[in-house]
Amino acid sequence: MLANSIVVLDFETTGLSPDQGDRAIEIGAVKLENGIVTDRFQALMNPGRRINSFIENYTGISNTMLATALPCAEVMTDFADFIGESNLLAHNASFDSRFLTAEFSNLGRQVLGEFTCSLLVSRRIYQDAPNHKLGTLINYKNIAADGSFHRALFDAEMTAELWLIMLKDISERYGLENIPFSLIKRLTRTPKAQIAKLLTNYAAKVL
DNA sequence: TGCCAGGCCCTCTTTAGGGCCTT
Numbered sequence: 001m002l003a004n005s006i007v008v009l010d011f012e013t014t015g016l017s018p019d020q021g022d023r024a025i026e027i028g029a030v031k032l033e034n035g036i037v038t039d040r041f042q043a044l045m046n047p048g049r050r051i052n053s054f055i056e057n058y059t060g061i062s063n064t065m066l067a068t069a070l071p072c073a074e075v076m077t078d079f080a081d082f083i084g085e086s087n088l089l090a091h092n093a094s095f096d097s098r099f100l101t102a103e104f105s106n107l108g109r110q111v112l113g114e115f116t117c118s119l120l121v122s123r124r125i126y127q128d129a130p131n132h133k134l135g136t137l138i139n140y141k142n143i144a145a146d147g148s149f150h151r152a153l154f155d156a157e158m159t160a161e162l163w164l165i166m167l168k169d170i171s172e173r174y175g176l177e178n179i180p181f182s183l184i185k186r187l188t189r190t191p192k193a194q195i196a197k198l199l200t201n202y203a204a205k206v207l
Numbered sequence: 208t209g210c211c212a213g214g215c216c217c218t219c220t221t222t223a224g225g226g227c228c229t230t
Contacts, residue, residue, distance in 0.1 A: 013230050017212040022230075058230065094214050120215075121226060133228070142220035150230085192216090 005033045006181070007113070010155040011099045012053050012059045018102035023047035024072055025061055027079055028152025030160045034169075034180040037160060040144050041082045044069040047074035055130050058142040062173060066188065076103045076197045083111045086113045087181055091134045116181065118163055120188040125170060134158060174199040176206065 008144040009029040015022035025047050044061065046069040057064050069075075090096035093115045100111055123133045128169050129140045135158075143161050147154040167179050176199070183202060190198050 011230080019209065019213090022212090026230090055230065090229085092214090092227095092229040095212090098213080099230090109215055123216085123227090131227075133216095139223090 003046075004007045005031055006089055007031050007083045008089045008156050008160040009083075009096055009100070010090060010152045010159065011096050012055075012061060013099055013154055014047055014049075014055060014154050016095070018098055024076070024099050024103050025066060025069075026059070027075065028154070028156040029068070029079070029082065030153075030156050031082075035164055036095075037083070037157075040153065041079060043075045043078070045072045045075040046070065047072060047124070050121065060148060061151075072103055077109075079105055080104060080107065080109045083113065087113040088115045088157075089118060089159065089163060090115070091117070091155070091162075092119045093100055096125040097142065114185065116161070116184050117188055118159055121163070121166055121184065124187060124190075124192050125166060125173075127192065133147060134162070169198065174203045176203050183196060 007029050009027065011024050012026035013024050014021050024045060026044050027041065029041040030037045044065060046066050048071070050063050051061070051066065054058050088111070094117070097111070097115045104111055119132055122129065122137055126132070126137065126140065128137055133153060138145050141162060143165065144159060145157065147157070149155060151157070170176065170179055187195065187198065
């Protein structure tokens, strides 16, 4: 697995907290290499119990659909092989990171790559956006969205497209040709008021 | 019994509270 690839992922789940017993019910992901989608992963998974009507309505995933899905363990084993050592990206990564860690923990596997978060980046570079929900940002950046939000693969695809546009916008705004993953990690840890200074100084060193 | 997420981020802040995001 190439260390410089990034896997953009999204979980649909039974609820908000694996610590409260919630489980994954769908994983969707796209692999980006040099700004191009080179692979995709999508699977429903059976969490071993019924999901409530809020989740059915929110995701469009029904108990009937999950009844014939493979168990979480089988799906997540395949997904662990899919992501390998790739770095990882999600919109509000703290949420997906918790579920990925919890599901991997059940398998005795570990998350090997580093996570970063498109929500934290968008709050820093799109301060004029109405809000920073994924759907709002897709509309804000005029990204064509032909599919259903709150399904894992579609949300992962949309997050990947948003990600590439954010990188392009940062590049153009600060005159950078390449934006390494390490710079994005620094950006997400930097207060909004210091973002311009961080990127301007970085550009001055590179050029 | 009663309660039940958690991390980020702002502000009327740090001896705290509440909105935003994810399902």
